[in-house]
Amino acid sequence: MNVEIITIGDELLIGQVVDTNSAWMGQKLGDEGFHVIWRTTVGDEEQDMLAAFDAAMKRAQVILVTGGLGPTKDDITRKTLCRYFDCGIHFSEEVYQNIETMFARKGFVMNELTRDQAMVPDKCTVIQNQAGTAPCTWFERDGKVLVSMPGVPSEMKWLMTNEILPRLKSKFRQDLFIKHQTCWISGYTESALAIKLTEFEEGLPSFVKLAYLPQPGIIRLRLSAYASTEAEAEQAISEQKAKLHTLLEGNILVEEDKPVEELIGEKLRSLHVMMGTAESCTGGHIAGMITSHPGSSDYFAGGVVSYCNEVKHKVLGVSVDDLEKYGAVSRQVVEQMALGAMRTLDCDCSIATSGIAGPGGGSPEKPVGTVWIAAAYKDKIVSGCYHFGTVREQNIQRSANMALLMLLHLLKE
Amino acid sequence: MNVEIITIGDELLIGQVVDTNSAWMGQKLGDEGFHVIWRTTVGDEEQDMLAAFDAAMKRAQVILVTGGLGPTKDDITRKTLCRYFDCGIHFSEEVYQNIETMFARKGFVMNELTRDQAMVPDKCTVIQNQAGTAPCTWFERDGKVLVSMPGVPSEMKWLMTNEILPRLKSKFRQDLFIKHQTCWISGYTESALAIKLTEFEEGLPSFVKLAYLPQPGIIRLRLSAYASTEAEAEQAISEQKAKLHTLLEGNILVEEDKPVEELIGEKLRSLHVMMGTAESCTGGHIAGMITSHPGSSDYFAGGVVSYCNEVKHKVLGVSVDDLEKYGAVSRQVVEQMALGAMRTLDCDCSIATSGIAGPGGGSPEKPVGTVWIAAAYKDKIVSGCYHFGTVREQNIQRSANMALLMLLHLLKE
Numbered sequence: 001m002n003v004e005i006i007t008i009g010d011e012l013l014i015g016q017v018v019d020t021n022s023a024w025m026g027q028k029l030g031d032e033g034f035h036v037i038w039r040t041t042v043g044d045e046e047q048d049m050l051a052a053f054d055a056a057m058k059r060a061q062v063i064l065v066t067g068g069l070g071p072t073k074d075d076i077t078r079k080t081l082c083r084y085f086d087c088g089i090h091f092s093e094e095v096y097q098n099i100e101t102m103f104a105r106k107g108f109v110m111n112e113l114t115r116d117q118a119m120v121p122d123k124c125t126v127i128q129n130q131a132g133t134a135p136c137t138w139f140e141r142d143g144k145v146l147v148s149m150p151g152v153p154s155e156m157k158w159l160m161t162n163e164i165l166p167r168l169k170s171k172f173r174q175d176l177f178i179k180h181q182t183c184w185i186s187g188y189t190e191s192a193l194a195i196k197l198t199e200f201e202e203g204l205p206s207f208v209k210l211a212y213l214p215q216p217g218i219i220r221l222r223l224s225a226y227a228s229t230e231a232e233a234e235q236a237i238s239e240q241k242a243k244l245h246t247l248l249e250g251n252i253l254v255e256e257d258k259p260v261e262e263l264i265g266e267k268l269r270s271l272h273v274m275m276g277t278a279e280s281c282t283g284g285h286i287a288g289m290i291t292s293h294p295g296s297s298d299y300f301a302g303g304v305v306s307y308c309n310e311v312k313h314k315v316l317g318v319s320v321d322d323l324e325k326y327g328a329v330s331r332q333v334v335e336q337m338a339l340g341a342m343r344t345l346d347c348d349c350s351i352a353t354s355g356i357a358g359p360g361g362g363s364p365e366k367p368v369g370t371v372w373i374a375a376a377y378k379d380k381i382v383s384g385c386y387h388f389g390t391v392r393e394q395n396i397q398r399s400a401n402m403a404l405l406m407l408l409h410l411l412k413e
Numbered sequence: 414m415n416v417e418i419i420t421i422g423d424e425l426l427i428g429q430v431v432d433t434n435s436a437w438m439g440q441k442l443g444d445e446g447f448h449v450i451w452r453t454t455v456g457d458e459e460q461d462m463l464a465a466f467d468a469a470m471k472r473a474q475v476i477l478v479t480g481g482l483g484p485t486k487d488d489i490t491r492k493t494l495c496r497y498f499d500c501g502i503h504f505s506e507e508v509y510q511n512i513e514t515m516f517a518r519k520g521f522v523m524n525e526l527t528r529d530q531a532m533v534p535d536k537c538t539v540i541q542n543q544a545g546t547a548p549c550t551w552f553e554r555d556g557k558v559l560v561s562m563p564g565v566p567s568e569m570k571w572l573m574t575n576e577i578l579p580r581l582k583s584k585f586r587q588d589l590f591i592k593h594q595t596c597w598i599s600g601y602t603e604s605a606l607a608i609k610l611t612e613f614e615e616g617l618p619s620f621v622k623l624a625y626l627p628q629p630g631i632i633r634l635r636l637s638a639y640a641s642t643e644a645e646a647e648q649a650i651s652e653q654k655a656k657l658h659t660l661l662e663g664n665i666l667v668e669e670d671k672p673v674e675e676l677i678g679e680k681l682r683s684l685h686v687m688m689g690t691a692e693s694c695t696g697g698h699i700a701g702m703i704t705s706h707p708g709s710s711d712y713f714a715g716g717v718v719s720y721c722n723e724v725k726h727k728v729l730g731v732s733v734d735d736l737e738k739y740g741a742v743s744r745q746v747v748e749q750m751a752l753g754a755m756r757t758l759d760c761d762c763s764i765a766t767s768g769i770a771g772p773g774g775g776s777p778e779k780p781v782g783t784v785w786i787a788a789a790y791k792d793k794i795v796s797g798c799y800h801f802g803t804v805r806e807q808n809i810q811r812s813a814n815m816a817l818l819m820l821l822h823l824l825k826e
Contacts, residue, residue, distance in 0.1 A: 011626055013449040014593065015439030016635065016670070019432060022454070026428030036426040038461065041435070041452035044624075048451065055468070071604040072625045073614060113604035154804040180427065191484040191526035201486060211457075212485045213424055222429070257429070277697075277718070283704025284690075284697035287718040291696025294772055294805055296720075302728070303718035305690070305700040311715035311758055315728065345724055359707055391567040392707055 001172045002037045003029055004060035006052050008067035008077055009151060010043040021066050021156055032165055033174045034062065035226075044068055049080045053146065061144050062168060067151030069134035071113040078121065078137070081148055085139055087123035092135070095120060099133045131158035138167070145171065179233040181223045181241055182257035185248060190214045193221075200243055208236050215401070218253065253405065260404040261289045267411045268299035268349075273377075275407070276345035277303035278316055278337035280328065281355035281371055285400045301347040306337065316340030327366070329354050331383050334372040338383075342376055349377040349411065351403040355386075357395045371399045375407040382410055414585045415450045416442055417473035419465050421480035421490055422564060423456040434479050434569055445578055446587045447475065448639075457481055462493045466559065474557050475581060480564030482547035484526040491534065491550070494561055498552055500536035505548070508533060512546045544571035551580070558584065592646040594636045594654055595670035598661060603627045606634075613656055621649050628814070631666065666818065673817040674702040680824045681712035681762075686790075688820070689758035690716035691729055691750035693741065694768035694784055698813045714760040719750065729753030740779070742767050744796050747785040751796075755789055762790040762824065764816040768799075770808045784812045788819040795823055 005025055011017040019041065026036045038059055042048040049068075056063045068077030082089050096118035103110055117133045120126045127136040132155035139146045147164055149156050185193060190212050194201075201210055207227055213220040223240050227233035245252065254263060268275055277286050287303035290296050306312040309323050318336040326332045337352035355371025362368035368390050374383035384406070388398045418438055424430040432454065439449045451472055455461040462481075469476045481490030495502050509531035516523055530546045533539045540549040545568035552559045560577055562569050598606060603625050607614075614623055620640055626633040636653050640646035658665065667676060681688055690699050700716035703709050719725040722736050731749040739745045750765035768784025775781035781803050787796035797819070801811045 010622070010624060010637070011635070012436070013439055013452065014443045014637075015436035015441075015449075016593075016595075016626065018436040023425070023428035023431040026426055028428075030427045036428075037456065039426065039452075039454035043450065070625060070627070072607045074622065074624045108602050109605070111604055111608055113607050114602075117604075154802065154807055157804070180429075182429075189521050189527075191524050191530075192522070194485045194526050195524055209423070209487065211423060211487045212483060213429070214483070222424070224423070224427075274721075279697075279700075282701075283709070283713075284692075284700025284716055284718065285704075287692075287697025287720075288695075288701040291698075291718070291720065291770075292806065292809065294770075296696070297774075300696075300720050302720040302724035303697055304728070305697065305704070305716035305718070307700075307704065307710055307713050307715040308687075314759070315715070315717070315757060344728060346727070357704075357707075361710075389567065391570075393705065394567055396705065 001034050001062060001174065001176065002060040003034045003062045003064060004038045004040065004056040005036060006056055006063060006065045007039070007041045007151065008044065008049060008065065010074075012041050012067075013043050021151065021153055024153070024157065025064060025160060028160060028165060030178055030180070032169060033177045034168065035176055035178060044074050044076055046076060046080050046083070049077065050084055053084050057141070057144055057146070061172070063144070063146040064164070065146065065148045066156050069148065069150045071117050071133075077148055078119070081124075081137065081139065082121045085121065085123050085141070087121050089119050089121055092118050092120045092126055095126060095128065095135045098128050098130070098135070102133055127159065127163050129155055129159060130162075131155040136163065175228065177227050177230040177233045179225045179237045180257065181237045181255070183221045183241070183244060183248075183252050184254040185219045185221055185251050186253050187251045188219060190219055193219055196247065200247060204240065205236060208240055215398070218405075220257075222257075254408075259289070260401060260408060262293055264404055264408050264411070265290070265293055265296060265299055267408065271411065273349055273411075274299055274301045274347040276301045276341040276347040276350045278341035278350060278352040279303060279305050280307060280312070280337070280353055281357045282353045282396055282400045282403070283307060285396055286351065286353070286403060289400060289404070301345045304341060304344060312337060316344060329356060329366050329370055329372055331372055331385070334374040335381055335383050338374040338376040338381060349375070349407060351375045351407045353399050353403050355395065355399055358390055358392045369395055371395065373399060373403045373406055375403065375410045377407070377410045380410060380413075382406060414447050414475060414587065414589065415473040416447045416475045416477060417451045417453065417469040418449060419469055419476060419478045420452070420454045420564065421457065421462060421478065423487075425454050425480075426456050434564065434566055437566070437570065438477060438573060441573060441578060443591055443593070445582060446590045447581065448589055448591060457487050457489055459489060459493050459496070462490065463497055466497050470554070470557055470559070474585070476557070476559040477577070478559065478561045479569050482561065482563045484530050484546075490561060491532070494537075494550065494552065495534045498534065498536050498554070500534050502532050502534055505531050505533045505539055508539060508541065508548045511541050511543070511548070515546055540572065540576050542568055542572060543575075544568040549576065588641065590640050590643040590646040592638045592650045593670065594650045594668070596634045596654070596657060596661075596665050597667040598632045598634055598664050599666050600664045601632060603632055606632055609660065613660060617653065618649060621653055628811070631818075633670075635670075667821075672702070673814060673821060675706055677817055677821050677824070678703070678706055678709060678712055680821065684824065686762055686824075687712055687714045687760040689714045689754040689760040689763045691754035691763060691765040692716060692718050693720060693725070693750070693766055694770045695766045695809055695813045695816070696720060698809055699764060699766070699816060702813060702817070714758045717754060717757060725750060729757060742769060742779050742783055742785055744785055744798070747787040748794055748796050751787040751789040751794060762788070762820060764788045764820045766812050766816050768808065768812055770805045771803055772805060782808055784808065786812060786816045786819055788816065788823045790820070790823045793823060793826075795819060
């Protein structure tokens with residue numbers, strides 16, 4: 001079943017807000033066998049919205065629209081939907097009561113604009129939004145469905161999970177099942193890997209696609225099977241995965257398409273082990289990645305962001321002499337940071353980073369992008385020096401990913 | 414000048430990758446007076462790309478395309494561009510040399526697929542990519558421009574900044590100047606603010622738009638002026654801003670559309686003051702936000718992520734009795750965390766967070782979303798309790814924003 005996602009809002013076009021909704025929706029839809037074929041973003045302009053609705057209704061069976069449902073004048077999606085589906089608008093007592101309940105819970109006072117939120121188009125099914133005040137509306141025409149949801153991520157997610165996905169599944173008999181399998185490959189450049197896999201790729205059945213998503217030090221290979229039954233899709237994936245194993249054995253790092261910090265969490269939980277972090281150039285990003293997952297307090301004791309040398313010494317116990325002799329970006333310092341984290345935070349394993357994220361701070365011997373990383377687990381410690389690049393944001397992200405991978409390896413040994 | 418952005422890649426549609434490129438491009442284009450009117454995302458399918466190019470060439474004067482330029486089989490943008498512009502492809506010695514240089518720098522070995530990266534369409538201007546191996550191509554037809562860039566964010570950013578924006582500015586005489594002004598308003602719900610601003614909104618000239626971007630505890634109001642000269646746009650904004658001041662005086666928190674951690678950085682720098690963090694429920698996100706900005710080592714000493722109570726006590730010196738008596742999520746504990754951070758990290762100001770991010774860990778007295786936040790500066794300390802919501806990701810983000818705002822206030826007092 002083909003789906004198009006339409007996101008509405010000037011804030012998206014001018015770049016004030018990054019659209020994270022579409023990726024989340026794409027994942028959830030794919031898990032249920034719906035195929036997102038197109039995404040469109042338009043501003044808060046009636047003509048553009050009408051054109052987007054029209055084009056989407058020609059391309060897809062299901063159109064999911066987010067945004068433009070607030071109580072203020074700049075939000076015109078509802079009015080435009082009435083126009084597109086050629087219908088009037090009316091007051092819904094049920095929606096009004098939902099808004100009243102939401103407001104009472106937060107101690108807010110109702111006013112005439114919140115009352116306007118209870119106005120709903122005539123030709124649609126109204127779906128109550130228990131995560132916010134703007135209701136969701138479900139339109140049907142010629143066997144196609146168009147759903148309008150708020151753009152606030154938590155409201156969209158609540159509606160998708162509890163209302164829209166279940167309704168779509170019951171309405172549309174699935175005719176296409178999609179399975180993805182991701183393998184993280186190390187030790188190859190993208191083109192060298194593609195050459196290695198030439199025969200494999202040529203031998204793929206036509207309904208299986210192979211994609212390369214390169215990251216520094218790693219390439220995520222994605223196999224996607226599109227089949228008419230779930231079993232067929234699964235079988236195709238497992239056959240091709242077995243072939244990849246034979247071809248790439250020692251170079252397959254991870255076979256799950258989960259963030260590496262989630263894989264670490266699972267491993268730590270199974271080992272009944274607590275971890276800690278000592279971060280310099282990653283500045284708290286690693287701790288932030290780990291704690292973004294629910295339940296991380298089961299295995300994450302805490303972290304130290306030792307941005308200045310005084311904190312490296314005072315809190316983590318790094319030797320002042322070594323800081324002077326080798327510099328903060330060195331094997332000696334990063335290993336002492338990792339060991340200091342285990343001591344200070346009373347934990348069984350740790351990772352540490354120290355590098356030059358840029359754009360300033362580089363030197364001929366240690367240019368921007370030079371990062372030392374260490375991982376420690378009980379009495380074992382490993383460390384390595386990496387040269388990432390010149391872009392600060394990427395250096396931080398790459399260092400964090402590499403540090404987490406290093407610990408994952410160590411825990412798996 | 415109207416612009417459409419087209420992003421290409423199955424990984425975007427299935428949600429494996431979040432599109433951050435479009436927002437970045439939207440901002441930079443807006444700063445230069447280009448107006449992004451539409452965004453399209455399609456997969457690695459020739460028919461969809463052709464349809465997207467065609468629709469965009471009808472709507473916009475400038476079409477910026479990212480993605481699908483890798484050396485592997487799944488990437489077909491270049492081939493599809495040849496088809497769309499009805500031209501052949503040839504080997505470019507100049508591009509090949511650039512690739513060789515890039516590879517030599519990284520110690521990679523060239524192969525036949527990297528050589529293929531030097532194949533370029535006949536009917537275009539080739540623009541060298543100094544941040545990667547895939548060249549950028551610039552097509553023109555009927556006075557319109559279509560530019561194809563790699564989807565790797567660092568490569569796209571390098572090309573936009575150094576090549577595309579300068580070329581677009583020199584080619585197109587600007588006929589539209591856009592200025593935005595954002596004010597952060599506290600103390601209103603979205604609808605209450607809209608009612609307060611009814612007359613103001615009705616009195617706005619037709620070329621000035623007002624948008625509401627609500628966040629918990631704060632609404633970002635955005636004024637956007639679209640005028641034929643820069644001076645006119647600026648004047649309109651400054652007039653309307655003055656009116657907002659009169660109407661909302663004490664409720665305007667911030668008037669710059671910068672991330673709050675950047676505003677704090679500027680303030681700390683001007684005060685010659687170092688800050689530190691003590692994070693529980695935000696788990697390193699605040700430190701990560703601060704250190705994502707270049708030069709943050711000038712004012713950020715470091716942080717402690719005290720995820721478990723032992724770290725709160727041992728590293729930050731929070732009283733064990735108070736942890737037991739009041740619980741970790743309490744005024745007593747969060748204030749001791751803030752003071753402990755100043756002591757442990759030897760700094761002049763700090764922020765601390767302790768709360769229940771969820772989904773687990775709530776109780777009737779302290780439901781999920783309850784967060785205590787404290788900010789300390791020299792001998793002053795403030796703290797407050799917030800009730801955010803039930804979504805973990807949002808609770809972390811909101812707590813981090815609120816904590817940073819609290820410190821910004823304290824520093825401005």
